[in-house]
Amino acid sequence: MSDRPVLVLNAGSSSLKYQVLRPGTGESLLGGHLERLHHDDFAAALLRVSAELADAGLGADALAAVGHRVVHGGSRFVVPTLVDDAVLAGLEELVPLAPLHNPPAIEGVRHAREVYPDLPQVAVFDTAFFADLPVEAATYAVDRTLAERHGIRRYGAHGISHHYVAAEVAAFLGRPLAELDQIVLHLGNGASATAIQGGRPVETSMGLTPLEGLVMGTRGGDLDPGVLLHLLRVGGLDVDQLDDLLHHRSGLRGLCGLQDFRDLQAARDAGDEAATTAYAVYCHRLRKYLGAYLAVLGGADVITFTAGAGEHVPRLRADVLAGLERLGIIVDPVHNGTARGPARISADDSEVTVLVVPTREELSIARQVVEALAD
Structure with missing residues (x-):
């Protein structure tokens, strides 16, 4: 290279x-x-x-x-x-x-x-990594003709990060990427989860746009579309106001007015009820996706935390994976508390390896640029 x-x-x-x-x-x-x-x-x-x-x-x-x-x-x-x-x-x-x-x-x-x-x-x-998602994962159950006309499908996002981290995981473990079933949790201000089988994504949380999926800093992730119809018909909001709500006034900020995890943790420690609820909602949604992806993969070899909160908030990692021993997931509290990545934070007797791996999206882009120019 x-x-x-x-x-x-x-x-x-x-x-x-x-x-x-x-x-x-x-x-x-x-x-x-x-x-x-x-x-x-x-x-x-x-x-x-x-x-x-x-x-x-x-x-x-x-x-x-x-x-x-x-x-x-x-x-x-x-x-x-x-x-x-x-x-x-x-x-x-x-x-x-x-x-x-x-x-x-x-x-x-x-x-x-x-x-x-x-x-x-x-x-x-960011969407390119998910271009070949299995049809059952990429397809929304809406009118087929309408979907084809307007390009409605699951495109995903954060693909640059998920692609980079999956390869780094394989290198860190000294195992071929093609042999690993992985779940990568990219937890920054934007957040997404991806199930990766043999280096190929088979499911991801973001959809047509980066609005779907996990709870994020200012985006709420999964939402019953009926909520939007209700706000249109009964709440008096127009399309632009709904757009602003979904992108800027939802997620952690919408729930408690805070989106930085350091501020959120401080507010929780001080007994702030809204911050406590926001954190609980965040973790619950993440655990829900984790369980779904374990089912999609039929079990995972490794679960990896990356991006801002994923790399730097040990309490979040511990809370998300707490009580999952029956699924073969056991976190070592000492390793988790001191991890600076790339690092293993799972216990020795954990069937599933749990890692913290820093993402380097810029490096991934630089390498893809060189590869593209070499073709």
Whole structure:
């Protein structure tokens, strides 16, 4: 694998994360996070980033390519894709499937092409890992003609992370990826669970959009669609208000006004009833998915926690897996309390291995960029 640095960009609605990595060694040469950006700031932000890189000896001549994280690739973009005008137009068509996530990514690509006109720009998609989900997992039980017309299916998200972590698990255990039945729990501000059989995802919690599944920082995950109809008909909310509710005023924030796990834990410890309930709902939903995925897989070899809360909140890991001894899952409290990942936190007599493995989505993107350019 080439070790020429790759610039990885992750453009959010009001932020820009960037990192320069050597794909072969995984070494991070430079990185940062610009926040509180407005739509018109992205061009200036990228110029700031390029100037900082140039000052560090990482100008365009030193880079192999620019890689972009794009949340939704739909059914069209299922592999890392070299960006041209036609690809940009295709990404625009997918905005209705990810109205909050795809537009800033598209802006990031556009401006990066202007700042680095001679470098290949490669889009890497969070949905791509799930492109070949089994039909029974990908299909919603709604009118078939309508679903086909509007591209309604389970696309998943966080695929870059799940793909990376699954491979890291196999490497850590010294076992072939093809032999492992895994459950990966990506628990950041956005949260998702994936069942992975032999390196291939067979079920995942996020759906048509990143709204479905687990309880998250500001998104509530699974919800009876009748709730939305009720709020439309009786509550007087319009579509835009429902959109705001689902994306920004649900999940942990909706339940207790807090979304950072450090604040949530402090509030629980102080006896805050709303925070206690929010945490209980979060853990219950997670255990529910864990049980479902154990059934889908017919049992698991390994369960892995990753991302912010998954990597850094031992109490969450312990509470989610408490009382599951009959399922062959036993957590070692000492290992769990000191894990800094990659690390094993299961007891010696646990039939199922439990790990904490840090995710490195930027490195995964950089490596996929190199592979795409080599094809």
